[in-house]
Amino acid sequence: MSQINLKRAAEIALDYAKDQGMHQSEVALHQGIGVSITARQQELETVEKHNDAQLVVSVYKDHKTGSASSADMSEAGIKSSVDAAISIARYTGSDDCLGLADKDMMATEEKDLELHHDWNLDMSGMVDIALQCEAAALGVDDRITNSEGASVSSYTGSAVYANSHGFLRESTGSQHSVSCSVIGADDAGMQRDYWYDSDRNPANLESPESIGLKAAKRTLQRLGSRQIDSTQATVILEPMMAKSLVSHLLGAIKGGAIYKQASFMLDKINERVLPDFVTIAENPHKIGGANSAMYDGEGVATPEYRALVDDGVLQSYVLGSYTARKLGLKSTANAGGVRNVTVSNTGQSFDDLLTQMGTGLLVTELIGSGINMVTGDYSRGAAGFWIENGQLQYPVEEITIAGNLLDMYRNIVAIGNDYDCRGNTECGSIVVENMTIAGR
Structure with missing residues (x-):
């Protein structure tokens, strides 16, 4: 049977689930197309074309649920997925917290958040960009001896969420x-x-030449890396690495970790968990944002702005409807995660932070995932640069930085205005005092 449009597919799924006696149902669908190419040593190496589609349907009856997914968007395929979800629901346990988000929380406002922008490039144009990017990197210095390639990707897609x-x-x-x-x-x-x-x-993308030059510069700066002696010192995490500290906090305040009592942020609502100069907020309605949406993954209306941490004080957990019910609370419109997170700063530039620190470690790479989300214990491999008198002295590698996240958050003394705005989190460099550094 032929494929049908996403809205019609959603209607078929919901109508069929109702006909089969389900009390509630929901369906999420997406379809998209994309192209990714990689050039290496000034020759086209790979071309990948993506054409994907998926339907995920969940049904609820007598506080039981079942879910099934399929790439078959035909009417027969849709009904088959619903049948599979119903079959699964018969064998799952009953849970009073299961079900759709509350009806009165559904989004009603519509606004164009400008999330769709075509890139009018043919394959030749994509290849040209990759070649320009790599050529810029290879031409910087004779010490750039090899390339893992330059890549260009473009993806556009549509998504539908519907419920009963x-x-x-x-x-x-x-x-x-x-x-x-x-x-x-x-x-x-x-x-x-x-x-x-x-x-x-x-x-809004940087030029291909700029990206290549930055890749080469970062590589050249790392040549001659060495270990340092184990020590206790102040650490600056550059913006790309600083984002990981934010993500650990966001993970620790997710409803699933909280209701299972498996988080170092348990019982911290209305407590100071960061210095008073730190505010962490989500901005779901940001125009063109990486994760902007007027509603979450359950159709709940998202706020224009919400402070998760305000002046250092934890304001709320991150909840979908199920985890909210487990905690006796209301959904915070975070089914599917937080959206467009911003972290406040203390006004200094990156160079100002180096000067302020004087002596310590600049971290430009983190390795591994040695984080205990129950206790907050933190230990990760790292690489970067040793700083003295506010100046980069030499690159370092094969070291480990360690501490406890609760202590690390309290020991933040500055956040730079050197924002990395790529992705879902906008954050500057973060300066943390009294970190344990394990080296030689």
């Missing part, structure tokens, strides 16, 4: 990126690094 409350919305979006990774070598050995840019609107 009568909610049905469709959204479209795009994502485009350019990246480059190169290898440098000198008498001390080889190093690699990379740079990339990503945005919904291709007009």
Whole structure:
């Protein structure tokens, strides 16, 4: 049977689930197309074309639920998925917290958030961009000896969410990126690094030459890396790495971790968890934002702005309807996660932070995932630069930074205005005092 449009597919799924006696049902669908190419050593290496579609349907009856997914968008395929979900629901346990989000929380406002921007490039144009990007990196210095390639990708897609409350919305979006990774070598050995840019609107991307130059510069700076002696010191995490500290906090305040009592942020609502100069907020209605939406993954209306941490004080957890009910609370419109997170800053530039620190470690890479989300214990491999008198002295590698996240958050003394605005979190460099550094 032929494929049908997403809204019609959603209607078929919900009507069929109702006909089969389900008390509630919901369906999420998406379809999209994309192209990714990679050039290496100034030759086209790979071309990948994506054409994907998926339907995920969930049904609820007698506080039991079942879910099924399929790439078959034909009417027969849709009904088959609903039948599979119903069959699963017969064997699942009953849970009073299961079900759709409350009907009175469904989004009613519609607004164009400008999430869809075509990139009018043919294959030849994409290849040209990749070649320009890599050529810029390879031409910087003779010590750039090899390349892992430059890549260009472009994706556009549509998504529909609908449920038996009568909610049905469709959204479209795009994502485009350019990246480059190169290898440098000198008498001390080889190093690699990379740079990339990503945005919904291709007009906002850095130039291919700029991305290549940054990839080469970062690689060259790492040549001659060495270990340092174990010590206790102040650490600056550059913006890309600083975002991980924010993500650990966001993970710790998710409803699932809280109701299971498996989080170092348990019982911290209305407590100071960060210095009073730190505010962390989500901005779901940001125009062109990486994760903007007028509603969450359950159709619940998102706020224009919500402070998760306000002046250092934790304001609320991150909840969908199920986890909210488990905690006796209301959904915070975070089914599917937080949206467009921003972190406040203390006004200093990156150079100002180095001067302020004087001596310590600049972290530009984190390795591994040694984080205990129950206790907050933190230990990760790292690489970066040793700083003295506010100046980069030499690159370092094969070290570990360690502490406890609760202590690390309290020991933040500054956040730079050198924002990395790519992705879902906008954050500057973060300065943390009294970190344990394990080296030689």
